[in-house]
Amino acid sequence: MSQPKxxxxxxxxxxxxxxxxxxxxDDVSLTLADNEFxxxxxxxxxxxxxxxxxxxxxxEPQAGDILVDGKSIDGPGRDRxxxxxxxxxxxxxxxxxxxxxxxxxxxxxxSERQALVEHYMGTVGLxxxxxxxxxxxxxxxxxxxxxxxxxxxxxxxxxxxxxxxALDAQTRGMMQELLLRVWEEHRITVLFITHDVxxxxxxxxxxxxxxxxxxxxxxxxxxxxxxxxxxxVMTTTEFIDIKHTIIEAIREETLKSMAVGMG
Amino acid sequence: MNSQSVSETTALPVVPPPRxxxxxxxxxxxxxxxxxxxxxxxxxIALVLIAWSIAxxxxxxxxxxxxxxxxxxxxxxxxxxxxxxxGDAKVSIYRIVVGWGIATLFAVPIGLLMGNFKFIEGLLxxxxxxxxxxxxxxxxxxxxxxxxxxxxxxxxxxxxxxxxQEVLLIMDNVKTVPQDxxxxxxxxxxxxxxILRGIILPAALPGIWDTFRITLGWTWTYLVVAELVAxxxxxxxRIMEAQxxxxxxQIIFGxxxxxxxxxxTDYFFKITGAYLFKWTKER
Numbered sequence: 160m161s162q163p164k165x166x167x168x169x170x171x172x173x174x175x176x177x178x179x180x181x182x183x184x185d186d187v188s189l190t191l192a193d194n195e196f197x198x199x200x201x202x203x204x205x206x207x208x209x210x211x212x213x214x215x216x217x218x219e220p221q222a223g224d225i226l227v228d229g230k231s232i233d234g235p236g237r238d239r240x241x242x243x244x245x246x247x248x249x250x251x252x253x254x255x256x257x258x259x260x261x262x263x264x265x266x267x268x269x270s271e272r273q274a275l276v277e278h279y280m281g282t283v284g285l286x287x288x289x290x291x292x293x294x295x296x297x298x299x300x301x302x303x304x305x306x307x308x309x310x311x312x313x314x315x316x317x318x319x320x321x322x323x324x325a326l327d328a329q330t331r332g333m334m335q336e337l338l339l340r341v342w343e344e345h346r347i348t349v350l351f352i353t354h355d356v357x358x359x360x361x362x363x364x365x366x367x368x369x370x371x372x373x374x375x376x377x378x379x380x381x382x383x384x385x386x387x388x389x390x391x392v393m394t395t396t397e398f399i400d401i402k403h404t405i406i407e408a409i410r411e412e413t414l415k416s417m418a419v420g421m422g
Numbered sequence: 423m424n425s426q427s428v429s430e431t432t433a434l435p436v437v438p439p440p441r442x443x444x445x446x447x448x449x450x451x452x453x454x455x456x457x458x459x460x461x462x463x464x465x466x467i468a469l470v471l472i473a474w475s476i477a478x479x480x481x482x483x484x485x486x487x488x489x490x491x492x493x494x495x496x497x498x499x500x501x502x503x504x505x506x507x508x509g510d511a512k513v514s515i516y517r518i519v520v521g522w523g524i525a526t527l528f529a530v531p532i533g534l535l536m537g538n539f540k541f542i543e544g545l546l547x548x549x550x551x552x553x554x555x556x557x558x559x560x561x562x563x564x565x566x567x568x569x570x571x572x573x574x575x576x577x578x579x580x581x582x583x584x585x586x587q588e589v590l591l592i593m594d595n596v597k598t599v600p601q602d603x604x605x606x607x608x609x610x611x612x613x614x615x616x617i618l619r620g621i622i623l624p625a626a627l628p629g630i631w632d633t634f635r636i637t638l639g640w641t642w643t644y645l646v647v648a649e650l651v652a653x654x655x656x657x658x659x660r661i662m663e664a665q666x667x668x669x670x671x672q673i674i675f676g677x678x679x680x681x682x683x684x685x686x687t688d689y690f691f692k693i694t695g696a697y698l699f700k701w702t703k704e705r
Contacts, residue, residue, distance in 0.1 A: 217605055237611040247602045251624050251701050261610050263620070292701040312610070 162229055163190035164348040165316055169215060170223030172206070179223045183209050184220070185373035186198060191316070191411045197353040199367045200405065202413045206374030207352045211320045214350065215241050227315060237264070240309035245319040246301045248308075255280065255289040258307045263330060272341035279307040282341055299330035306338065316348045323358070333392060335361055343387055356405050359389050361388065371416035378408045382415035488669035494678070497671040506660070511683070514645060514657040517573060521580025522641040524633065529588040536589065537596025537626075539617065547590075549652065554586040558644055562651045571652040583644035588637040595629035596622060628699040635691035640685050 167189040173180035183206040191197050199207045209288040210290055212218040214225050216235035225232045226240065248257050256275045265272065280289060283303040293301055302322055309317060323331045339362050342349060353359050359366045359381055380401055384392050432644060447454055477483045478490040485493070501507040536543045556604050561582060569575035607617035649658025657680055664672035 215609055217608060235611070239609065241606070241609040243602050243605070245600065245602045247600070247606045249603065249625070251623065251627075251699070260620075264611055294701060294704050417570040 161193065161208030163226075164193045164195070164228065165189075165191040165350070166224075166226040166229075167210070167213065168224040168226065170210070170225070171262045172209060172213065172218070172222075174346065182373040184213075185375050187223070187375060187377060189367065191350060194346045195365065196342055196349045196351065196363045197365045197367060198353055198363040199369060200353060200356055200359045200409060201374065201377075202371050202409060202416055203322075203354065204416070205369045205371050205412070207339045207369055208320050210243075210374065211318050211350065211352050214316075215239055215318050217241075217318045232330045237312055238314055239316045239318055240312070240314035242302070242305050242309050242317070242322040243320045244324045246293070246298065246305070246325075248301055248304055249395045250293050253292055254285055254296070254304050257293070257304050258311050262306045276310055281303070282310070282344070283307045283337065289360055297330070298326050298404045299334055302334060303337070304336065310341070310347075311346070314347075316350065319349065321352050321354070323355075324353070331355075331358070336390060338362065341390060356402055356409070359385075360401050360405070360418060361390070361393060366401070366405055368405055368412075371412040377412065378405075380404055439662045442490040486668060486670060489674060490491070493671040494675045496517065496677045497669075498679070501672075501675070507679070510655060510657045510660050511679075513655045514649070514680075515683070516643055517580065517656065518638070518645055518649075520573075521577045521645070522584055522638055524577060525581045525584035525588055525637070525641070529585050529592055530630065531639075532622070533589045533592025533630075534596055534618070534626075538622065543593065548591060550586050554581070558583040558649075562648065566652055571654070575652070576648045578649040580641050580644050583635050583647075584641045587640060588633060591633040591637065592626075592630055595626045598629060599625040616696055627696065627700050631691060632661055632693045635688055635695070638687050638691070639684055642680060642687075646680060 167187055170184055170187045171182070172184040173182050175181065187210060189197075198366065199210065201207050209218060213220045214232075216225070216232050216239070219234075232239075242358065251261060252260060252378070255276060258280055259272065262272050262275065267275070280286065283306050285300070285303055288300060293304070305322070323334045326334060335358055342362070351359070351362065356366075363382050366380045366382060367376055368380070369375065370377045381403060384395070384397060446452065447458070448663055474488070475491055478485070478488055489497075498507070502509075519669060532546070536546055562579060565575050565578045565582075569578050603625060604617055607621045612620065641676075645656075646658040646661070650654040650662050653659040653662075657676055661673050661676040664670075664676065
């Protein structure tokens with residue numbers, strides 16, 4: 160097997176004090192293969208978002224290392240694109256300028272830069288909204304812009320922290336299909352955080368279940384459903400079997416966390 | 423009974439009249455029709471003017487305490503003809519622009535730094551809080567000692583009165599910028615300075631603009647304070663002079679005129695803000 164795209168190496172992290180603070184991640188190790196789509200699911204408070212922030216370089220772990228292409232990271236960087244759960248568009252910029260903002264630091268010639276922006280706005284279905292301001296857009300449209308902005312500078316890894324968590328069920332379904340299509344077309348390594356098990360299985364090559372706090376990796380489930388996938392896959396027996404395994408694992412953890420009064 | 427009900431059912435279907443939508447003026451947080459909103463504001467001012475007219479023209483209050491609206495308007499016309507009004511206004515506006523301008527020139531960068539760097543907030547806030555609670559009026563004698571009674575002394579008073587409030591408001595404006603916007607900047611590989619200029623400043627600007635509007639109102643107050651105590655000219659000085667001669671209509675006109683200038687600057691910032699920051703509007 161070739162070198163993994165992302166390696167999480169024995170990462171531990173406490174909130175607050177490094178010795179007595181609340182332990183959120185306890186010796187987590189994980190690898191993402193090139194172009195692999197991996198989802199992390201777990202009970203709330205299991206540290207999955209913290210793990211994503213650590214991989215993004217926004218939080219420095221108290222122990223352990225993150226490697227991208229075998230090289231240890233030093234803070235955030237353009238090799239990793241991030242889509243957050245909250246709406247993080249720049250409200251003073253139009254859709255087009257929001258996407259273009261990510262290319263500010265690139266040295267591409269202007270025409271190429273414009274072409275890239277147009278291409279990715281098209282990819283995520285923003286035609287006709289290029290000159291709208293974020294406040295004029297629905298939640299789903301805003302997350303499309305955020306996705307285009309994270310893709311336009313071609314990061315090696317896309318990190319997504321419950322990006323559809325704030326959307327209604329219908330919009331969420333549409334966005335899942337959209338993201339899956341984009342991934343099938345562009346092939347990029349994705350780490351996707353969610354608490355929605357259907358969402359995780361539907362899109363992933365592999366689903367990682369985390370334990371309740373302190374977060375460790377409880378179980379990894381490979382999803383071998385063929386691509387291209389459509390929502391119909393969600394009613395196949397294979398899908399339901401995987402879902403059963405994962406829900407069982409999460410349930411165990413939820414019960415555990417409730418027993419110690421954290422749930 | 424029976425025949426009646428039959429005739430009812432066979433009759434042409436009656437289209438129910440459209441339900442009248444009642445306009446409730448006192449529904450919590452609900453919008454009311456725009457004309458009602460505007461009319462209420464104008465109406466209230468008219469009411470005050472009518473009460474004033476009745477009290478003065480009706481002879482219920484002596485001219486010495488409260489002159490008639492007509493006398494006040496005449497006073498204004500006279501001052502304008504003599505060129506006093508424009509002269510006073512020029513002097514006062516000049517002081518406002520310079521005094522507030524200097525305060526703002528310092529408040530914006532320092533407020534930005536305080537809002538972004540905890541160290542600078544910790545360094546300056548206790549000091550600013552102390553100065554902020556010192557009564558500006560009580561500082562007037564000291565400023566005269568330091569800067570005479572010319573324009574410089576006015577600038578000092580306006581600066582002290584404005585800066586220490588404005589800088590804290592701007593710090594708060596900066597702090598309202600969501601942390602996640604800053605994080606996006608980091609993930610795009612931007613440096614802290616680039617994030618400060620490219621994300622935090624534009625995101626905080628509508629709030630800062632509103633701070634400008636509010637602080638300029640305070641600067642007007644301090645200007646009048648400064649001019650009342652010691653000045654050779656200006657709108658505040660004119661009011662002070664009028665007191666000496668018990669020229670009440672001159673006092674009232676001066677106060678109203680300053681109020682008018684205040685509302686003009688207020689609307690200037692409101693209108694330019696609405697134009698500059700169209701993007702803050704929801705669809």
